[in-house]
Each structure stands twice: as C-alpha cells, then as structure tokens.
Amino acid sequence: MRFSMLPSVFAQMFKKPWTNKFPAKYAPSNTTQFLADVGEGKAEIIPPIETPIGFRGKIKYDKEKCIGCQLCIKYCPCEAIEFKPKTKKIKIYLARCCFCSQCNDVCPTNCLTMGEEFLLADTDPYSKDLIVE
Amino acid sequence: MKQETTTKTSYHIPVGPIHPALKEPVYFEFEISGERIVDVNVKLGHVHRGVEWASRKRNPIQVLYLAERICGICSFCHPAAFTLAVETAADIQVPERAEYLRVIQGELERITSHILWAGVAAHEIGFDTVLYFTWQIREKALDLTEYLTGNRVTKGIMTIGGIRRDITPDMLPRIKKDLNFFKDNFEKLRHIFLDDKTIKMRSQGAGILTKKDALKLCAVGPTTRASGVKKDVRVDTSYFAYGDLDIDYITPDVLTGEVNGDVYDRIIQRLLEVKQSIGLIEQCIDQMPAGDIVSEPKIPKLMNQLKKVNGEGVGRHEAPRGEVIHYVKFDGHSENPYTWKVRAPTYNNILPWIPMLKGEQIADIPIVAASTDPCMSCTNRVAIVNDNKRYELTKEQLHSLSVEKTRRVLK
Ligand code: SF4
Ligand code: SF4
Numbered sequence: 001m002r003f004s005m006l007p008s009v010f011a012q013m014f015k016k017p018w019t020n021k022f023p024a025k026y027a028p029s030n031t032t033q034f035l036a037d038v039g040e041g042k043a044e045i046i047p048p049i050e051t052p053i054g055f056r057g058k059i060k061y062d063k064e065k066c067i068g069c070q071l072c073i074k075y076c077p078c079e080a081i082e083f084k085p086k087t088k089k090i091k092i093y094l095a096r097c098c099f100c101s102q103c104n105d106v107c108p109t110n111c112l113t114m115g116e117e118f119l120l121a122d123t124d125p126y127s128k129d130l131i132v133e
Numbered sequence: 134m135k136q137e138t139t140t141k142t143s144y145h146i147p148v149g150p151i152h153p154a155l156k157e158p159v160y161f162e163f164e165i166s167g168e169r170i171v172d173v174n175v176k177l178g179h180v181h182r183g184v185e186w187a188s189r190k191r192n193p194i195q196v197l198y199l200a201e202r203i204c205g206i207c208s209f210c211h212p213a214a215f216t217l218a219v220e221t222a223a224d225i226q227v228p229e230r231a232e233y234l235r236v237i238q239g240e241l242e243r244i245t246s247h248i249l250w251a252g253v254a255a256h257e258i259g260f261d262t263v264l265y266f267t268w269q270i271r272e273k274a275l276d277l278t279e280y281l282t283g284n285r286v287t288k289g290i291m292t293i294g295g296i297r298r299d300i301t302p303d304m305l306p307r308i309k310k311d312l313n314f315f316k317d318n319f320e321k322l323r324h325i326f327l328d329d330k331t332i333k334m335r336s337q338g339a340g341i342l343t344k345k346d347a348l349k350l351c352a353v354g355p356t357t358r359a360s361g362v363k364k365d366v367r368v369d370t371s372y373f374a375y376g377d378l379d380i381d382y383i384t385p386d387v388l389t390g391e392v393n394g395d396v397y398d399r400i401i402q403r404l405l406e407v408k409q410s411i412g413l414i415e416q417c418i419d420q421m422p423a424g425d426i427v428s429e430p431k432i433p434k435l436m437n438q439l440k441k442v443n444g445e446g447v448g449r450h451e452a453p454r455g456e457v458i459h460y461v462k463f464d465g466h467s468e469n470p471y472t473w474k475v476r477a478p479t480y481n482n483i484l485p486w487i488p489m490l491k492g493e494q495i496a497d498i499p500i501v502a503a504s505t506d507p508c509m510s511c512t513n514r515v516a517i518v519n520d521n522k523r524y525e526l527t528k529e530q531l532h533s534l535s536v537e538k539t540r541r542v543l544k
Contacts, residue, residue, distance in 0.1 A: 005262075018269055018272075052276075052279055052280045053280075054280075054283050054298070055279070055283055056283035056284055056289075071432075071433065074192070075192070075194050075195065075432060076195075077191070077194070077195040077196075077197070077198035077199065078198075098198060098287065098289075099284065099289075100198050100284075100287075100289040101283065101289065102194065102198070102289070105292075105297065105432070106432050106433075114283065
C-alpha cells in the first residue's frame with residue numbers, strides 16, 4: 001500500500017506536461033521586456049492553445065451592414081454598447097463586455113460576430129484595443 | 134494555536150462573515166471545549182448584493198446573464214431555473230430538442246461541479262495529489278463546455294423558450310471521446326476515494342447528518358440524499374427531458390448497502406452522481422429528436438409576448454448542490470420582472486452544518502463543511518477571542534490543522 005504510487009510516479013517522469021507553457025517555458029521576470037524582445041525577434045513566444053470553433057472572443061463589427069436599429073443596445077446585459085447618433089453606428093466597450101454574444105443573436109443584419117482574439121488584458125479600459133467601432 | 138489556561142472550559146470561535154470567495158456570506162460561532170465543538174450558531178444574510186432588485190431594471194434576456202452571475206459554478210442552473218419560471222408564467226412551449234440539449238448542459242455542469250468538489254475535499258484533508266488529478270479531469274470538462282457553448286465558465290447558453298446553441302452531428306465524436314475520458318478517470322477517482330485508507334479514516338463517522346435531521350432542516354441535493362432521503366427534482370417533477378430518460382434517486386446504499394449520512398457517504402453520493410450524469414448525457418445523445426432549438430428566435434417578438442404577461446411562475450431545477458428555486462412575477466405593463474426571488478441550494482444546506490459539526494473536532498471543520506459543497510470560504514478567516522485577547526486562525530492554519538490530523542490518524 002505504501003508504495004502503490006510508484007508506478008504512477010515513473011509513468012509521470014516520461015509524460016509530457018499537461019499544461020501548455022504559454023507564453024514561454026519559464027515565466028519571464030519582466031513581461032514588458034519579454035514582449036519587446038519578441039517584437040524585435042530576440043525571443044520566441046510559445047503560442048496559446050487554439051480556440052475551438054464557435055469561441056466567443058473579441059467582437060467583430062461590420063460597420064457597413066449596421067442599420068442603427070439599436071436592438072443590440074437594448075439586449076446587451078452589460079450596457080457595453082453606446083449609440084453614436086451622428087453616424088447612426090455603435091461603439092462597443094469591451095472592458096464592460098461579458099462575451100455572451102447576445103448582441104450577435106439579436107442583430108437583424110448579422111453585422112456582429114464573435115472573433116477568436118482573447119488576449120485582451122489592458123491597464124486602460126478605454127485603450128484602442130478594447131473599443132470596437 | 135496557543136491557548137492560555139482559564140477557568141472557563143469552553144471558548145468561542147467566530148467564523149466569517151465576509152470573504153471575497155464567499156458565495157453566500159455567512160457567520161458561524163463555534164463553542165469549543167478543548168478540541169471538541171460543543172455548539173454551533175449560524176447567522177445568515179450578511180451581504181445583500183441586490184441581484185434581485187437589479188432585475189427589475191432589466192428585461193428577461195438581460196436577467197439571464199444576471200442570474201448566471203449569482204454563482205460561477207452553477208452558471209447554468211440559475212438561468213435554467215429562471216427560464217423555467219418565465220416559461221411557466223408566460224406559458225411558453227419549448228421544442229423537444231431544446232429540452233434534451235438543456236439536460237446535456239445541466240449534467241455537464243454537474244460533472245464539472247462534483248469533480249471540483251472532489252478535489253477540494255481531498256485538499257481539505259491534505260491529499261493534494263488528488264486535487265491535481267481532479268483538476269486535470271475538470272479541465273477536460275471545461276474544454277468540452279467551451280466547445281459546446283463558446284465560454285468556459287459563464288456559459289450563456291440558456292434562453293427563454295429554448296437553448297442558444299445546437300449540437301450538430303459533427304460534434305458528437307468529440308463529446309463521446311470526452312465522455313469516455315471521464316469514464317476512465319472516474320474509475321481511478323472512485324478507487325482513490327473509496328478504497329483509500331486515509332480518506333476512509335477521516336471521513337467515516339465524521340459529520341453525521343441523520344435522516345431525521347436532514348428532513349427537519351430541509352437539506353437538499355447530495356447532502357440530503359447521502360442521508361437516505363429520496364429527494365431529487367429531476368425525478369420528482371421531471372422537467373426538461375428528464376421524464377423521458379432513465380433516471381432514479383441515488384442514495385449511497387446503492388453501493389454500500391447502508392446509509393450512515395457521514396462525510397464518506399457524501400463522497401460516495403457525489404461520485405455516484407457523476408456516473409449517473411455521464412449516463413444521462415449518453416442517453417440524451419442517443420435519444421435526441423431533430424427539430425428546432427428555440428420556440429421564438431426573434432427576441433423582440435418574444436419580448437412583446439412577455440410584456441402582455443400578467444402572472445407569476447416558479448422554476449425548480451436540480452443544481453449540483455440541490456434544488457434551486459426561482460420565482461418570477463410579471464405585472465402586464467413592462468417586460469421587466471415585477472419581482473424575482475432566488476433560493477439557492479446552499480441556503481438549505483447551511484443549517485445541517487449544526488448537527489454535523491456538533492461533537493466533532495476543530496480539525497474536522499474544513500472537511501465536514503466542504504462535504505456539503507458550499508463555496509468553501511467561511512473557513513478562510515477565523516478569529517479566536519479568548520479572554521479578551523484576540524488572535525486569528527487563518528484558512529492556512531485551519532488547513533494545516535486538518536492536514537496534521539490526517540498525519541496523526543495515519544500513524
Ligand atoms: S457580447 Fe454580450 S456583453 Fe458583449 S457587447 Fe454583446 S451583448 Fe453586450
Ligand atoms: S443590432 Fe446590429 S444593425 Fe442594429 S444597431 Fe446593433 S449592430 Fe447595428
């Protein structure tokens with residue numbers, strides 16, 4: 001009974017790790033520096049696991065198709081969408097969005113879709129990456 | 134934990150009430166004599182989030198996502214019970230296929246939740262390898278959830294009058310593969326939990342809830358079924374597609390032939406339920422009829438229909454932790470609910486802690502409390518007031534006490 005774990009321990013030694021070592025094999029001590037290095041091609045990033053089909057990531061907005069009916073605004077549970085009366089288009093603040101895709105379902109012209117992008121962490125809720133318009 | 138000698142034989146340990154991880158903030162006061170718990174007192178209702186009030190400013194579609202956020206682990210159960218309530222109030226017929234899809238989502242959530250619980254329970258008695266093992270299984274369950282719904286935790290899959298995403302034939306191989314993975318690993322998990330000496334020593338005879346107490350205190354879900362009470366909303370009211378499926382009450386005597394109502398029984402109970410859930414998903418996949426998945430795809434039209442509703446509805450759903458009840462009332466003027474009331478299962482399972490904990494040791498608090506599967510958080514911070522000197526027992530200290538006890542019983 002005492003040593004019943006030994007087979008598992010041995011098997012474990014030759015198995016690949018269960019987790020994906022994203023973004024690098026060892027956590028970089030300075031993430032900003034690491035990202036800069038990646039930008040210059042000095043370091044390499046281990047890519048994240050691929051997202052499945054139908055994943056709910058950053059919203060894509062096809063501005064041309066939008067008719068300004070404001071239905072998405074009415075049914076968005078997070079009040080993440082703002083109406084721009086001048087252009088009759090919408091503006092989505094992803095910092096408030098909960099990625100429920102309800103706006104996609106309700107839009108009559110299907111101009112909203114959920115994308116694959118999910119690395120959206122930012123220190124500024126109003127940064128350009130977090131606003132879709 | 135140091136203690137000074139006083140003339141008083143017992144002292145009090147207040148537990149809670151607030152911790153960020155708490156789903157339902159709760160306050161316990163333990164009366165302790167030496168290592169034994171003499172008495173327990175529970176106070177509820179410390180933080181009121183106003184979720185129900187917030188619903189009055191939102192239309193039912195928005196409330197679905199609000200309901201989802203009552204609890205992260207039960208993120209299907211709350212919208213499910215809410216939808217059932219709205220559908221009763223508005224007399225909406227749900228297509229049959231959607232009913233089956235709802236069962237699949239509900240049971241997948243039960244698997245995820247029970248596996249998570251198994252890991253936490255093992256962690257509480259200091260068995261961390263099992264925690265990592267269960268997390269591995271749970272990760273697969275979450276991946277499957279993501280594949281079926283698009284999100285990992287807050288699924289956003291329920292809608293009034295149906296369900297938002299279909300399961301197409303090309304998705305079935307992946308689902309079947311994952312179900313087989315669960316089955317294989319379930320056997321391993323069963324072996325660890327049911328045959329391991331340490332787990333038996335810590336859980337058998339600990340935190341007993343008698344059938345009488347379970348009935349008297351209205352315990353729900355696995356907590357009450359582990360005490361031998363046959364109570365399960367899925368069987369009792371056969372909502373969704375449960376009426377067409379082969380499902381029966383599960384009590385621990387199915388496996389062991391007797392009901393003790395202790396922590397060990399609650400472990401058996403949950404493991405048996407995981408197995409039952411896997412079976413139910415398989416049945417659904419085999420029996421699912423073709424057809425629509427939502428009764429009214431045009432949401433504005435649905436809202437107009439709800440606007441005219443003047444009435445009330447009650448929705449009951451068997452969440453992983455027990456019966457969740459939602460009550461909804463519409464006034465006929467606006468589509469926003471006039472009132473909405475939620476009764477989550479942990480609420481019923483808090484009072485049974487009193488008979489469970491009485492007579493146990495301090496080191497048993499974590500595992501006994503965890504055995505009812507609350508969002509294990511009350512033990513996160515314990516302050517001991519002893520002779521007007523106040524010192525705190527953190528979650529870590531309480532945890533290490535529990536781990537020490539495991540080592541002691543092993544010797
Ligand atoms: S995905 Fe949901 S929260 Fe985000 S903008 Fe659309 S409706 Fe609002
Ligand atoms: S629902 Fe669609 S068409 Fe209407 S305003 Fe929103 S994005 Fe534009």
